[in-house]
Amino acid sequence: MLHSRSVLDDAHILVVDDQPDQLRLLIDVLRQAGCRISIAFDGAQAYQRALAIAPDLIVMDVRMPRMDGFAACRLLADTPATRTIPIIFLTAADELHERLEGLDIGAVDYVSKPFEPAEVLARIRVHLSRAGGRQDRAASTGAPDTTGNGAIVRAAVRHLSARLSAPPTVEELARLLGTHEKRLSRAFREELGQTVFEYLRGERLRIAQQLLTGTPLSIAHIAEEIGFSSAANFATAFRERFAISPSAYRQAGQQGGELGAPDAGQSEQRYVDPQ
Known part of the structure; x- marks a missing residue:
């Protein structure tokens, strides 16, 4: 158990959801596991914050205003500075075609709401371990894409x-x-x-x-x-x-x-x- 928690300890997680109650629940779960947390309320904000803070992993809803999670995932997957950040969709959008689309565009996992906290933590552990912990994403080659x-x-x-x-x-x-x-x-x-x-x-x-x-x-x-x-x-x-x-x-x-x-x-x- 101690070994499992060490993967989560001080891991920086970007949580993206437009529902305050869902955010609070997930934030409480992650804080108890020792994670550092940043928050975004839609896909556009998630993309900009991921560029700015380079989180270790992103947990993101799909159905959000302004820019949905799928659109944000496409941009994150095609930006050199963010393409290696694991993205887990945590969403009520759980039709088969939605799950397949989410995985096809670059997410590493897809979890349906309502969720079990222990399962979400287990999946985050797995993907943080596979990603090898925090990566240096600022070293990507080429000029920064300031306009997007x-x-x-x-x-x-x-x-x-x-x-x-x-x-x-x-x-x-x-x-x-x-x-x-x-x-x-x-x-x-x-x-x-x-x-x-x-x-x-x-x-x-x-x-x-x-x-x-x-x-x-x-x-x-x-x-x-x-x-x-x-x-x-x-x-x-x-x-x-x-x-x-x-x-x-x-x-x-x-x-x-x-x-x-x-x-x-x-x-x-x-x-x-x-x-």
Whole structure:
């Protein structure tokens, strides 16, 4: 028992919940276990406080005003200074699809309310132990992301890359990231020099290049796989970008010839994570 408590002793936990009674209960449990505690009342505040204090672990609700827990988790997971902080969702949002989404976007655990204090402490112990205690997150490389735009774009790119065939609208994507369409569009322009649509089309065509030379999939199947409404629309977009048709590109690749390159001023610009 003493060994278990030593993991929690002086561990810095960020607790995020908009319900005062839930906060009080969890704070009492953690204080009795010897933890240091910081508090946030929504996802936006959680993100900013995590950047400022680098907690050892975050316990966070999902359904909160302004920015929900899922949106905050996406930003935290795509910010170099916070991506290694374990996040445990502690929430009444316990439908299967919600639990799966929470784990898919980067949480290490998902606990339903009402909760058993002993179980929450046990899960926190496990994840603190696996994280190796407090980590030096200030040593991440690259310039600090003072605007938050880098995290927004990284999270957006990650989400779009997994859904090329059926991406969300810009408005839906912004909502998933806890921001608004205008800021998301501005972040893409400032970070990538492109609109969201330009990035998405460029990424689709980049994937198409790989599929054309690396798979036997038909051009119609490739068009469907990357989200074009028809093979004709795909062929037109491909030819406009690379000055070569998809079939000619595939043939040149199979014969070891010189493949088409992007037109001047239309170079592919992928988002590369510095980490």
